[in-house]
Amino acid sequence: MDIKTLARFFEEHPTQDGYQFNGRLSPSETPVLQLQVSTLQTHDELPVYITATEQQILCIVYLWQDSEIRSETRAELMESMLELNIPMPLSSFARTGEHTVMFGALHCQSKPQDIIHEVVTLHDNALEAVQALSEYLV
Amino acid sequence: MNILQKLMTLFRGSVREIGEAVVDANGTKIFEQEIVDAESQLKEARSSLTTVMAKAKQAERELEKLRAGQIEHEGYARSALSQGNEPLALEVAEKIAVLEAEIAEQATALDSYKEHAERLKAMILESEKQLKDYQRQLxxxxxxxxxxxxxxAISENFVAADSKMVTAKETLDRIKNKQQEYDDRLEAGKQLDAEMSGANLKNKLAEAGISGQKKQAEDILARLRDKEAIS
Incomplete structure (x- = not known):
C-alpha cells in the first residue's frame, strides 16, 4: 500500500475502533502522511508520521530532541529506553538526527487494519513513554 | 566494514544535519549495481547448471546403454567360445574392448559433469546468500x-518555519491539560449526579411525609393543640 492510498483510506474512514484520525499528506518528494490520533481522553498530542520504502511502511512518532534531555541523567534515560523496548508492544525507541523517536515497521503489503492497529498502538505507547520518561527531560 | 559499522561511522561523524543524506546517491547506486551484477551472475550460473545437469543425464543414459552392450557382447563371446569358434569370439572381444574404452570415456565425462554441477550449486548458494545480503544492506x-x-519533509511541511518540532514538555503539558479537562468533566458529571439524587431524596422524603411543608404544617397544628389543652 503506498502512502497516497493510505492517506485516502484514512480520509474515507476517519473513525476506527474508537479512535479518530486526521490525516495530512505532505506534498514533498518523499510523501509523508501526518496522522493525528484522538480519543475521548487524548487529542492529537503526538502525531504519527507514516512513510513507505520499497520493503516497509514506517510509522514514526517524534518524542523529544537532544536539547530536552537532562544531561546528568542521559545515560539513565538511554538504559531505561533499552529496557522498555522489548516489553513495549510493536514499537521501539530509536534516534534520528537529534530526535528521539518511537517507531514501528510494517511489511509494505500490510492491510489497512494492520496499519490502524500499528498506528494506535504506537500513539498510545508514545504518550505513555513521554509521561514515564519525563523525569529525565527538562 | 559491514554496513552497520559504516552507518555508525556516518552517524558519529559530521553528517548530523537533518535532511543531509547519510549515504550519498552514489553509494546507493553502487549497491544497486552490485545487486544487478549478482542477479545476472546467478541467472547465468542457474542456466549453466541446467545445461550441465542435462549433459550428465545424457552421459548417464549413454553409459547405461554401453554397459548393456558390454554385457550383451560378453554373452556372445562366451557363446562363441563354447561353440569353439575362436575367431568369432576374438572379433566379439575386440568389440567389447571398443565398448570398454567408450565406457571409460563416458564415465570420466559423467564424473566431470557431476563435479561441475556440484561446483555450480555451491556457487549459486553463495550468490543467493550474497544477493540477500546486498538486498538487506540496500x-x-x-x-x-x-x-x-x-x-x-516533516520540518518543511508540518512544522511552522519559526518553531522547532513540538517538545516533550509541551506534549506533557497538553496531556496534563487534557487529562484535567477530562477529570473536570467527570467531576462535574458526578456533582450533577449527586445533586440530582439529592433532589430525588428530598422529593421522596416529602412524599413519605417525613419532611417537607406538609409535615411542618402538621407539626405546628399539633403544637397548637397541645398548648390549647394545657391552658
Missing amino acids: AMVKTTEQVQKTTA
Whole structure:
C-alpha cells in the first residue's frame, strides 16, 4: 500500500475502533502522511508520521530532541529506553538526527487494519513513554 | 566494514544535519549495481547448471546403454567360445574392448559433469546468500535515507518555519491539560449526579411525609393543640 492510498483510506474512514484520525499528506518528494490520533481522553498530542520504502511502511512518532534531555541523567534515560523496548508492544525507541523517536515497521503489503492497529498502538505507547520518561527531560 | 559499522561511522561523524543524506546517491547506486551484477551472475550460473545437469543425464543414459552392450557382447563371446569358434569370439572381444574404452570415456565425462554441477550449486548458494545480503544492506541504506528525508519533509511541511518540532514538555503539558479537562468533566458529571439524587431524596422524603411543608404544617397544628389543652 503506498502512502497516497493510505492517506485516502484514512480520509474515507476517519473513525476506527474508537479512535479518530486526521490525516495530512505532505506534498514533498518523499510523501509523508501526518496522522493525528484522538480519543475521548487524548487529542492529537503526538502525531504519527507514516512513510513507505520499497520493503516497509514506517510509522514514526517524534518524542523529544537532544536539547530536552537532562544531561546528568542521559545515560539513565538511554538504559531505561533499552529496557522498555522489548516489553513495549510493536514499537521501539530509536534516534534520528537529534530526535528521539518511537517507531514501528510494517511489511509494505500490510492491510489497512494492520496499519490502524500499528498506528494506535504506537500513539498510545508514545504518550505513555513521554509521561514515564519525563523525569529525565527538562 | 559491514554496513552497520559504516552507518555508525556516518552517524558519529559530521553528517548530523537533518535532511543531509547519510549515504550519498552514489553509494546507493553502487549497491544497486552490485545487486544487478549478482542477479545476472546467478541467472547465468542457474542456466549453466541446467545445461550441465542435462549433459550428465545424457552421459548417464549413454553409459547405461554401453554397459548393456558390454554385457550383451560378453554373452556372445562366451557363446562363441563354447561353440569353439575362436575367431568369432576374438572379433566379439575386440568389440567389447571398443565398448570398454567408450565406457571409460563416458564415465570420466559423467564424473566431470557431476563435479561441475556440484561446483555450480555451491556457487549459486553463495550468490543467493550474497544477493540477500546486498538486498538487506540496500534496504538499510534506503531506510536511513528515507527517515532523513521524512524528518526533513516533516520540518518543511508540518512544522511552522519559526518553531522547532513540538517538545516533550509541551506534549506533557497538553496531556496534563487534557487529562484535567477530562477529570473536570467527570467531576462535574458526578456533582450533577449527586445533586440530582439529592433532589430525588428530598422529593421522596416529602412524599413519605417525613419532611417537607406538609409535615411542618402538621407539626405546628399539633403544637397548637397541645398548648390549647394545657391552658
